Amino acid sequence: MKSILLKRYKLRLFAVIKSFRKPLPWIAIYSLLFAEVAGQVPKACDYEISGIIFDLTSKQPLPFAAVQIKGTNIGTVADEAGTFSIKDLCENEFDLIFSHVGFKKLTHHHDPHHALSKVFLAPENLTLESVIVEGEVVVGDLHSNTVEELSGREFEKNQSESLGDLAANISGVSVLKTGQNIAKPIIHGLHSNRVLIINGGVRHEFQNWGTEHAPEIDPSLAENISVIKGAATVRFGPDALGGVLLINPPKMEIASPLHGEIGLIGKSNGRAGEGSFKLQKGYRKLAFLASGSLTKQGDLKAPDYALTNTGKSEKSIALGTKFHGSHFDMTAFYSRFDQELGILRGSVTGNLNDLATAIGASIPENTADFSYDINNPRQTVTHDLFKLTGELHKENQSFLIQYGFQINQRREFDVRRGTNNQLPAIDLELFTHSLEAEWNHPAWNDWQGSIGIQTVYQDNNNLPGTNTIPFIPNYNNSRLGIYFIESKVFNENTIEWGVRYDYQTFSIRGRAANNDLFTNDLTYQNFSATIGLKKEIKDGHVIRTNLGSAWRPPNVSEIYSFGRHQSAFEYGLWRYEINEANDVTAGRVLTEEDREIPSEVGIKWVSSYEINQQKWQADLTGYVNFIQNYLYTKPAGITQNIRGAFPFFIYDQTNALLAGIDFSSSFQHHEKFTSSFKASLLWAKDVGNDENFVGLPPINLGYLLNYSPQNFGIFLNNHIDLDLSYTFEQFQVPRVIGVDEILAAKENDISLFENNDEVFDFLPPPGGYFLMDISWSFKVKNIPGLGGSIQIHNLLNQSYRNYTDRLRYFADDVGRNLILSVKYQF
Template sequence: MRFIILLCLLLNVASAIAQDKCDYVVEGTVYDLSSREPLPFANVHIDGTNKGASTNEKGYFRIENICKTEFDLIFTYVGYKQVIHHHDVHHELPEIFLAPDAYTLQSVVVEADKLEEYVQSISSQSIDGRDYEELNTGNLADLTANISGVSSISTGQNISKPMIHGLHSNRVVIINNGVRHEFQNWGQEHAPEIDPELATSVSVVKGAGTVRYGPEALGGVILLNGPTMELHEKLKGKIGMQYQSNGRGVEANGEIRQGGERISWMAQGGYTLQGDRRAPDYMLTNTGKREWTAAGGIRYHRPNFDLRLLYSHFSQELGVLRSSVTGSLEDLNNAIESDVPLIVDPFSYEINNPRQRVDHDMVKLNGQIHGKDQLLEITYAFQRNLRQEYDVRRGVLNERPSIDLELFSNSLDIDWLHPSVGAFEGRMGMQWTYQDNNNIPGTNTVNFIPNYNLNRFGIYLIESLSKGQNEFDFGIRYDYQYVSVRGREQDNSVYASTLSFQNFSATAGWYRKLSSNWNFRSNIGTAWRPPNVFELYVFGKHQASIEYGLFRYERQEDGTIDTDVILDENEKDIFSEIGYKWVNTFTRSKGSTEMEITGYVNYIRNFIYATPAGITLTVRGAFPFFVYEQTDAMLAGIDFTTRFTHSSEWMSEAKGSFLYARDVSKQDYFVEMPPVRIDYNLVYSPSFGSEHDLKFKAGFTYLFRQFMAPDVIPVSDFLEGNPPEVSEGNFDFTETPDGVMLVSAGIFGKWNRFDYSLQVQNLLNQSYRLNTDSFRYFADQAGINLHIKLTYNF
């Protein structure tokens, strides 16, 4: 109720300060949809008036002295389809893509907000439009891995999450539809509960200085954007069907939307059923998936404000590779050394233990209040995340989850784009987050993580200054976090603790247009991350390993580890991670060639990571066990992307990434870091006239062997009692996987109202394993996969 009253007061203020002076401006750029080249001398005028303009040689237009705050823009060009765009003056820099008359696609309008980041010096890359449709196969990690410098880290076939410059989980912030996605984001065993089919574009911000989004963005930020609810839009939508041969998976999804003069709405939904995946030589037993998603939203618009309400639901059940769970130490050794998993059953859609069940709900209320040269945006979001994990257990316990967690998250974001102050433009804001995480009784296990309540408050300021060909920006942020923890020891006695963390972070950058073809951006920033409750207090079995948090073990003088303790901040010094990241990017665009090269250095103090510490036997079997430690880490690397338009029909793209990751304190390497990767894509787009738009694509990816890896201590050594049970240095249980060449091919087309694609992944049916997959000990990756997609647009 207080929020509603505050919003109403702000709306009244905005109405009072709004002015009907004839000094509004609209500007933007017009492009050819097929070639993406600027269209010079295109005509633009405001409907119902005599105001208009023509684009210059770079496709740019500007109309001044506009009296109304919203109006219809009409774009025309000889030989191209006309487009009418309803525009508000607070939406800056629209990009208009006009389609030739002979082209099957319609013209497209993108309302590009240059203040999305408001830090021009930070490197970012996006996938949108037709590229998004072609690259999206239903997995967020695989989708973002098409951007250089981004890879995926996984636990088996269906559980994967994005990794930016070697960092993942709660070091990468995911912003889904303008809301920070809150879930059990600890470890690589939990994929974000997001269906990319319900989105239209994704952007990856690689800089650590993203002060707008708060703690935990040491690696970067992923921005996932859903469909916009446009006004003055006829009823339209789409229905899609997909099939993939590997896993015999089927997927159906749909979307419908409509916009009136003041109100617009949209609804989406999807369902996925997939059975066991298959490696080239055997079945990957218990790797099925069931998933359904739904979302809906409504928008109310007035000249001075917008109000949006959005709801989304995600429900998923995933099977976990059965052969990852073993009995004795001998079985574990055999499982790792065997070329074929110890358990291989015929194909099935059935999902048995071990498995995961997840439900995620999100409600978002967003209000935008527009004044003269300023914008106030208020967003409240509520998220509910339920997670159940089932292990292989005996008797009736097999039907009970071993982990049963419920996480409630509330967040309030207030952002103000203030009017220009001299040559300075910028924004300031505050963010508040409250979380309540609880274990649901009935698991008959010691809680893997304790119950906790978290309060976080942050304020920030970002400013930008343009001077000639240069643009300078800087930002500063302060955060305070308070956590109350309650858990149980092995004897069922209760322990409790309170922890508080605070820190300043900052960013500074420089963007310069070196010439008509070259741009350069440089950004240096600090980021921080307080220790996650999981990293402090984790205790016990999780998927295929045993883990102990920083407060749940004590290393003795003889090197052995005592796990019968619960420490606190007075007994063991624990510090927040502090990252210093410097990113430099050169971009070149001239004629038929585009190029981007990014180099970065990221030094992280007090880096928290899980390292193998030995093998342990439990009543559930033998498992590798890991302990969490802190060290100083250095991560540096290079990303590059080049595109060549050879002719009107041929285009090629080459990209690659290299990461150097080093444990500075121990002068050692980390496990599960991505190796050097090089991609090459060749695209052929023949012309078939106005009835058909077709594209052929061949892709080649080479993953090198990771040569920067720690020493190997095989399980057989532990089986023989040599070396001792515990090792203090970084090590792995197996050698890093060999390098591999992966080939893919695809056909993508549009015909009338239909979009279709046929893709083949791992065309050569290669047997390989990934260094960033924790189940590389037990099985190969999936083999050849035929993916068919058909969408009807109406």
């Protein structure tokens, strides 16, 4: 057939050339010729597509689901293991429709560059949508990483919480708080600059150096979150000594009908109201996404008293579009998060005697009646993110390039005198440009992997008008990183390795306490590497082990922080000195010659054993993390000035060893009963000084029992959860020196630290506590798409304080909270 066509078109070609009497470019002629010939030749119908269909809630295979190619009668039905295959297809790009009784129908545009590996169909009662996983789930490009995900019904149930509180539902993750509204995740005892947050593929850049700074991300607009527990520096860059938190937004699907959801939430504690929406539409080549949310909350309440000035106001919006070509995809995304948070008024005192009374008081100072007003101390933050991504697909390889631009604006207001009370004490603006490129190359001798380059440029400035010495100086930050990651599969095992080099510079401009100008240029560079193994022992049993190095240059705040920062004073390593009597003095600005500050360098080994059976899933993870030159804050005393009396903290550096165990499991006792258990244990030590650190997460145990009756009156697909947790009293604690003891020593001119400079805390750790939550989620009969839930957090109205909360010195955590939510999907 081809030879006959080729002969016919060659004769036609010679006739055309003769008529023009001018020779045409032979390359162009043959290109046109063969293009036309190829168009006439019938396509080979040998394309095959296959995959596995799962229940999004249980993660178990979904048998006998229907699969159909849209617009045709071609299709199949999955077998009892959820596996399907369609062979002898003439086209390799089409729309697939997945359906099953009791589950949401899913339309997915498939192309040959994204292998269809797993399909997750959502039950009708779930507000989350069905999703497609294209290719094997490899987070961070490493199969040997220990990764846990919060998705499905558990993610949906806690989606209105802050990002830090939401992530704490994952085993091995806890939460660091400053009061009731400011929360950030702790992974294996590490937080802030040692935990990277990747938001929709972009490294989230914000003022991440303070316990008072929560990530400005609205989890209500996300699809799910994942936690990488290894030292994932090779793929994501410096700072990931603890791990990586991945925020995954909803996927924009090509060729999908207009759909979306509207949600309303009311909370009794804080008398809060929240509203959100999401809209999505996909065409043949284009897809669009729009979502937003609004939150208003008043003063929260502990079991026995109000928590004055703990209101919050939040607004967020996200817009996205995707273009899909035969070999090229382009995505544009924009989001904005606007937040105002009140900080407990009782954390600010006027003099030393008031401070002594306030710390450990049964009721915080300045407690007042409920109000929606947000007064000082407070903070306002806005975060804008723009992302543009292009991905080129070729046979057995792909190339990705991504540009990100972020603006983070932070203003912190303290309780001040006169007209200064209206001015921010800290007013920072951070601009971040990032550009990265990655080549997923074809297999080389059975090795598959990627080569990438990443660049970041930051400009951080104090805006004028605060009438204060800047807490941190202005600076510019530049970083360049190059990495290689390779993996090879043999038998049932996968071995992999990765290496990375980073070069980073800081250009710093600031003012000392006497207003003198100081400048400095700092340079840091280092290699990081990882090696790992994934081994499948038998069906459903997997071992993952990974050994990785990571590093982190000191943050500008750890070097230069100076003065009051919301509820405390802090001094960086170059902003204080210690005299012979071990008293701290803050005045002049030090340099490298006075005190060297090397980079943190960590070695982390993580191993996990996973079991995935039809009715039982379990994961046991152990880890050891040694960090050289570990930077941390520790209490150093109390101080007083015209803005009040406060505890103050200083930065120090030592060698740290952290080790622990995470365990999680779930078991289906009956078709209507399922239970799950999780536990986390962390042990940490300052091995340089043989001391304990302040603020380590204590041992935590959690148990959840789920009862899922099918119908209950007018309610369908019911789920009733009883969630129990117990947090132990922290036993790894330093000595205690109370404020009363410090004041008495000052009055009698006694130095408490001259002969003993061991780390201390102002209060002993709070006692262990038991919490009980209960929830009921449902779908309304005869109203498709309408569902809701009723939850009660802290059902027993337990009074407790969390050891990882900086404001535990002043108040209890929140009491009982009734949460009502309604969602309508269309």
